[in-house]
Amino acid sequence: MTDILTCMLILSGVGLILLAAIGLIRFPDVLCRSHAVTKGLTLGIFLMLVGLWVHDPGPGKGLKIVLAITFQILTIPISGHLVSRLALQKNLPRWRHRPVDDPRSRN
Amino acid sequence: MFVLIIAILLAWWRMAKGPSVLDRILAFDTITVCVVGLIILLSIRWRSLYFLELILVASLLGFLSGVAFVFYLEKTMDTHPEEGAPPDSKATKPSPSKTP
Numbered sequence: 225m226t227d228i229l230t231c232m233l234i235l236s237g238v239g240l241i242l243l244a245a246i247g248l249i250r251f252p253d254v255l256c257r258s259h260a261v262t263k264g265l266t267l268g269i270f271l272m273l274v275g276l277w278v279h280d281p282g283p284g285k286g287l288k289i290v291l292a293i294t295f296q297i298l299t300i301p302i303s304g305h306l307v308s309r310l311a312l313q314k315n316l317p318r319w320r321h322r323p324v325d326d327p328r329s330r331n
Numbered sequence: 332m333f334v335l336i337i338a339i340l341l342a343w344w345r346m347a348k349g350p351s352v353l354d355r356i357l358a359f360d361t362i363t364v365c366v367v368g369l370i371i372l373l374s375i376r377w378r379s380l381y382f383l384e385l386i387l388v389a390s391l392l393g394f395l396s397g398v399a400f401v402f403y404l405e406k407t408m409d410t411h412p413e414e415g416a417p418p419d420s421k422a423t424k425p426s427p428s429k430t431p
Contacts, residue, residue, distance in 0.1 A: 234372070238334045241368055245338035245361055248345050254353045257345075261357050265364045272371050273386075279375055288383040295387065296367075299394040303360055306401045307353050315411045316351055 226278060233275030240268035253319040254311040262304030269296050335372070339365045352408070356400055363393030 244264025251257045270293060277289045339362055346358035367389050374382035 242334050242338045245341040249341050257357055269364050272368050276371050292386050296390055303397045307356055310401055311353050314408055
């Protein structure tokens with residue numbers, strides 16, 4: 225039972241990290257890329273650390289893993305936010321295509 | 332483990348190709364998190380307890396280098412000029428959300 229839970233957590237975390245890397249390749253813009261990378265990496269590394277904790281629980285290990293989880297959850301969104309704020313400040317080229325249903329694109 | 336290595340290679344490609352420095356910073360964040368994931372997988376395989384400090388040190392190093400780079404670029408990077416309006420939307424009024 226523990227092995228199945230560990231496998232599910234680790235595999236979903238690895239899949240989310242791979243999706244974040246694919247989004248880093250495929251998206252056209254700094255803001256879109258930081259959107260994909262920040263969310264995917266945060267949830268992915270969170271699931272992987274929880275999987276490590278489920279696999280081998282222990283009193284000294286649990287404290288360090290909770291510390292690592294807290295640190296990752298606090299720092300990855302801060303880093304993505306700083307990058308996207310700098311991209312907005314420096315007026316980097318943005319993706320200009322509008323969706324079809326946007327009323328501003330009709331006239 | 333091979334999936335994480337594929338993710339590292341994709342981030343490398345973005346780091347080599349990326350049009351601006353911020354793309355390279357994002358790729359560096361991705362590579363750091365992938366290295367932390369590889370350390371987690373090795374710690375499960377070798378059943379060792381000493382890798383947890385390594386996880387903390389790697390994540391701290393990635394975060395601090397990214398933040399230092401961003402604060403350095405905030406002072407020295409040059410601002411891009413305002414883009415002209417696209418040719419098919421001359422009738423639309425300029426959106427007020429555009430940064431000055």
